[in-house]
Amino acid sequence: MQLEREKQQTIKKEIIVQGIALHSGQEAELKLKPAQPGSGIVFSRLDLEEKIKIPAEPASVVNLVRNTTIGSKKIKAAKISTIEHLMAAVWGSGIDNLIIEVSGPEIPVIDGSALPYYQQILKAGLKDQPQKRRVFKIKEPIFARAEASYITILPYDGFKISYTLDYEHPVIGSSYFEFEAAQMDFSQEIAGARTFGFAAEVEKLHEQGLALGGSLENAVLIEATKTVNPLRFENEFVRHKILDVIGDMFLNGRIMGHIIAVKSGHRLHVKLAEKIRAKMLEEEK
Template sequence: MKELFIKKGRQQTVNKEIKLKGIALHTGKEAAITIRPAASQTGIVFYRNDLESKDLIEARPESVVNLERNTTIGHKENDKASISTIEHLMAALWGAGIDNAEIAVSGPEIPVIDGSAYPYYQKILEAGIKEQTEKRNVYLVQKALSVRDNSASITISPYTGFKISYTLDYDHPVVGKSFFEFDALKDDFAAKIAQARTFGFAEEIEKLHEQGLALGGSLDNAVLINREGTVNPLRFENEFVRHKILDVIGDMALNGRIMGHIKAFKSGHRLHVELAKKIRENMIEEEN
């Protein structure tokens, strides 16, 4: 029988407590997080420190409770305990090689900082990374899995590494169609992916605000796009597709470390998490 997991190095956590604060992208309110070291085999867990009940919420596909323009996780026995917009932080933890961490959040959403994963990533590296005694398990995807919604799709296939090939295709004169590929064995996460910011369209702002979304969005934490171009300058010529890959990484990190080749076409959080759930189901089935 083929090995489902390989031992790849040792598990890691942050060396010391990390604090970050700023505006939350969707609520528009002040938000703060504290990232703390955690024991081996803990995984990434969150909790709301503004609630009386400090229920731990595991960052896993089955914890996802909302996917409206972000990835939100919650506690199955406490409706109040939910935390939104975790995807950029999850990508940063993955990029820094963090397997175990406990994250206290001041409210229902984490701070967006500059709209990318880079500020979190920087803070993690500044705090230092602590190697732990337990070996790290990396799941080997055994067979192709895919999810589709009309023209959008995402597939993962067996691959001896972690690779994402993303095709972005927007019916918009500024965004248009672009392709980018990230291979974790060859490419630098910090240089190629972590700094890519979230983006939004000027024509959608009023509608999003009516839905209670993007209330904290600004030129400090997102790229704003109108019909003529971007209102604020880009960090990369193809920043939009790079940010989409960042989102894929953050959502796939709900399963910890995995090995596979992801091919995505116009996919968003909903499809990402549906695929992550399929991967999780296969992990459980194959273990039993």
């Protein structure tokens, strides 16, 4: 993914992805289709009678409990949840415009990372479009905080994320990782990092209707002193947090800046994304 790339891109041909949805546990399917220049990333639900387009932007976010859910403010049923891993894959592959059609209220989780989506996109191939790529450059610090968690974005000639993870759990503990987009390979360093959960929380999550599709095939399960399944990276947890930041920040398209995050989650990411969008709208006036 190069910010300096001049032209916008979309995919060459349609992609179909099928699998289990993480939270509902239902079978899900999505179709990725080429989109017109300047149209951005747009989702829609194929199973609803009223066909409504949901742009991937901060104003479309309707729920942030353990995932990022976008939807229509007018039609309550028109929701699509757990978009963050797919959004990170779309960002990482260099796509600017894409139509994403979903069979139901949630997209397939595949292996709990962004890598399967990324691989499918590259396999389908990308095509250049005539319009110039839009990149919003951060000109002054923007900040969001909630108790001991915070996230900020600073002016920077590139795209970088510095993340500090700190859990009061012996398996996770504290860790730090930095992703510099211009110097590091997204597919090698970030895309494969999987979502994670705690064995002690599984029953409670199921009672809330969450993580019903979770398994060792699509998440790292953490017990009191170890992970049940092996890690792909020694610091997979913090890398996955960076993946989430990328997916949530892509709600504003491509941006140039240095993000510094400490113990942040989807709620704070979207709060920052909303503040960035406000600046974008200011500059358009």
